[in-house]
Amino acid sequence: MDDRLTLQLRNSLDDIPAANDTATAWLDHHEVAPGAAYLANLAIEELATNCIKYGYSDDGVHLITVEMERLDKELVITVIDDGNPFDPLAQTAPDTTLPVEDRPIGGLGLHLLRQMSDDFAYARIDGNNRVTLRKRLT
Amino acid sequence: MDIIESSHPQATVLALNGRLDGHASPIVTERIDSVVARGSGRLIFDLSGLEYVSSAGLRVFLTAAKKCQTGGGAAIFAGLPPSIHEVFELSGFLAVLQVQPTVAEAIGQP
Numbered sequence: 001m002d003d004r005l006t007l008q009l010r011n012s013l014d015d016i017p018a019a020n021d022t023a024t025a026w027l028d029h030h031e032v033a034p035g036a037a038y039l040a041n042l043a044i045e046e047l048a049t050n051c052i053k054y055g056y057s058d059d060g061v062h063l064i065t066v067e068m069e070r071l072d073k074e075l076v077i078t079v080i081d082d083g084n085p086f087d088p089l090a091q092t093a094p095d096t097t098l099p100v101e102d103r104p105i106g107g108l109g110l111h112l113l114r115q116m117s118d119d120f121a122y123a124r125i126d127g128n129n130r131v132t133l134r135k136r137l138t
Numbered sequence: 139m140d141i142i143e144s145s146h147p148q149a150t151v152l153a154l155n156g157r158l159d160g161h162a163s164p165i166v167t168e169r170i171d172s173v174v175a176r177g178s179g180r181l182i183f184d185l186s187g188l189e190y191v192s193s194a195g196l197r198v199f200l201t202a203a204k205k206c207q208t209g210g211g212a213a214i215f216a217g218l219p220p221s222i223h224e225v226f227e228l229s230g231f232l233a234v235l236q237v238q239p240t241v242a243e244a245i246g247q248p
Contacts, residue, residue: 017161038190038221045159045192096230108229109193115228 003030004069011052011062011083019044019066026068036075036135039116040068043133046109047079047088051129055083070137074118077133086129087122088113140187141169149180149245155187158195166195170202179211182244186217196229203235212236216244 005026009015020041027037048064056062067078088110096111114120119134139162142153150173158166173181181202191199199215206213216238218226226232238244 013160017159020157020159034221035224041190042192045194049160049194096228097233098230108196112193112225112228116224 003071004067006065006067008063008065009048011056011064013049013052016045016048019048023066023068030070032070032075033137035116036137039113039133039135040075040077042109042116043077043079043113043131046113047081047131050086050088050109051081051083055081055086055129057084074137075135077135079131081129082127083129085124087124088131089120089122139165141166142184143169143173146245149182150176151182151184151241151245153184153187157190158188158198159190159192160194163194163198166198167201170198170205174202174205174209174211177209177211180244181206181211181213182241183213183215184217184241185215185222186219186241188219188222191222191225196225196231199231199235214238214244214247216241
């Protein structure tokens with residue numbers, strides 16, 4: 001297997017488990033550390049789910065592209081979609097200190113991705129949202 | 139996701155093995171609801187076999203804790219592997235949910 005993986009899923013929630021399975025097989029083969037592998041799976045599920053639920057103004061079929069690259073010292077995960085412009089870094093972090101009964105349900109996915117990655121970048125390029133996460137492999 | 143249910147005198151234990159993602163979340167929610175509907179008091183989640191939880195799974199846990207609390211019971215989360223423990227910590231769940239090192243300690247808790 002190559003040091004780079006590209007996979008695509010349609011804008012259907014049913015496509016997410018297969019994308020995670022493909023990613024996990026590639027991550028296992030490349031002996032990627034558990035923390036980085038966890039982040040990769042979380043990035044695919046959280047970013048694709050957000051995009052599928054809220055990213056499109058039409059009912060058409062769209063493709064979401066996931067790219068992973070295993071470098072010497074880090075794993076780079078990129079998720080690209082052609083949905084409406086959405087900057088995950090512009091979202092406010094949830095208040096994680098509230099007691100159970102006051103906790104709003106939601107907002108946690110992006111918070112986890114930001115906390116678990118070493119770098120988290122967003123760009124709007126050629127009509128696409130492009131989120132790039134980096135995780136050190138130590 | 140594989141769910142194993144076991145009954146104890148004052149508690150029900152649900153062992154969740156595998157991946158708790160958006161796909162598995164509705165199935166687990168349904169199972170939790172049936173346990174809570176029986177009013178069996180304490181609900182203990184054995185997470186020692188849990189490999190992955192996403193925000194969808196975390197919502198399932200938070201909702202379960204609220205349902206148990208509303209019914210006068212309690213939800214206790216036990217046996218968290220390191221990766222799951224980290225996710226609980228980053229989410230602030232360690233502070234708002236009842237977490238025990240092992241199922242035995244969760245069962246023995248007064």
